[in-house]
């Protein structure tokens with residue numbers, strides 16, 4: 001693909017809509033009692049219903065409906081009093097029923113929207129609809145003894161409950177699409193609708209992309225790009241596809257309405273073979289399933305049970321904890337981090353100091369260990385004790401970081417680490433003064449510089465005292481004493 005000059009790119013704008021599939025976090029499948037557990041032995045979680053055997057009758061999983069309703073409210077959609085499952089007919093080896101069960105002409109919820117933020121700019125992205133459907137199985141093309149000759153099939157995923165969330169074509173840049181998917185993921189995780197594990201396929205994304213000259217009233221012809229199953233792929237594929245379309249139009253060509261696949265290895269979108277997208281699904285209402293009737297009382301119940309959403313949590317952290325907006329954003333990035341922080345504050349740690357140590361020290365420990373906050377060996381209780389000790393100047397800030405490091409490595413209690421490590425802050429003014437005087441006596445040239453007005457040398461003396469005390473001296477006291485000794 002020839003690259004398009006930036007000034008040409010700038011004359012166009014992209015129009016992007018996303019279709020996001022999320023697996024509902026249920027124990028059993030959408031219409032049968034089979035387990036949804038990921039990684040079970042192939043074909044071990046199947047039954048006549050999810051295999052579509054003749055005579056088997058599906059029954060809607062109540063929990064799946066509750067989670068779909070919760071998701072609908074969390075993204076501000078209007079729940080329809082009556083929705084209905086249809087059969088979406090097509091043939092594929094991983095679809096033993098010969099059809100997917102999906103809400104079609106009567107979806108569960110309509111007309112919602114969420115707010116995204118890109119580089120400080122807030123924007124509302126409309127959501128067209130949310131509907132429920134079931135998943136297909138998986139064809140496995142590698143990793144088996146005869147993979148060179150056969151494809152293998154695993155029906156465990158057949159009938160796993162999904163929601164599909166379709167956005168309005170309100171997104172204009174890959175960065176906005178990225179922010180939208182991220183915000184949506186955060187909401188679905190917070191509300192425990194889905195674990196949104198992208199590696200396990202719990203969150204999947206397709207994009208509809210078109211381009212038009214800036215200011216043009218009509219949308220251009222769109223292409224659907226499939227297989228955008230990581231944030232990185234989404235951004236790369238959109239960047240590629242936008243430039244491809246602009247390049248084609250600039251070269252005098254047209255865009256054909258087609259389904260394209262993001263080829264990860266090649267780093268480009270490619271048209272899928274035509275027979276694979278020329279579908280006529282022959283939708284019709286599923287005769288085995290009753291329409292879904294949702295009463296106002298049910299919706300009220302779902303609303304009552306709604307966990308705190310990310311935006312509400314940010315507002316509470318700002319209001320109750322007095323931390324900065326930046327810290328509040330970082331501490332609510334996932335529900336697990338927010339819960340951890342809440343627990344630390346509940347243990348009595350001052351919020352500002354706790355936020356600081358958490359974002360700086362705990363995050364770096366977790367990153368180095370490749371762990372998530374829910375796997376942290378440091379309990380909120382021990383974390384809080386360390387923060388409290390540092391705030392009351394029982395230990396220094398650098399000791400606090402050391403103690404957190406030891407606790408993270410060993411899983412030991414704060415009190416044990418404190419005792420074993422002989423951590424305490426030197427707040428004995430006479431001891432510090434003695435060290436300060438020795439250092440001043442040894443560094444006559446720097447003393448002269450300081451007295452000649454070179455303020456920068458002051459830090460040198462403080463640093464020397466801290467080094468002599470192995471970081472255990474009370475920094476405030478060191479500052480005062482060094483200043484006094486130097487000015488004598």
Ligand SMILES: [Zn+2]
Nearest residue numbers: 032034047050
């Ligand atoms: Zn089953």
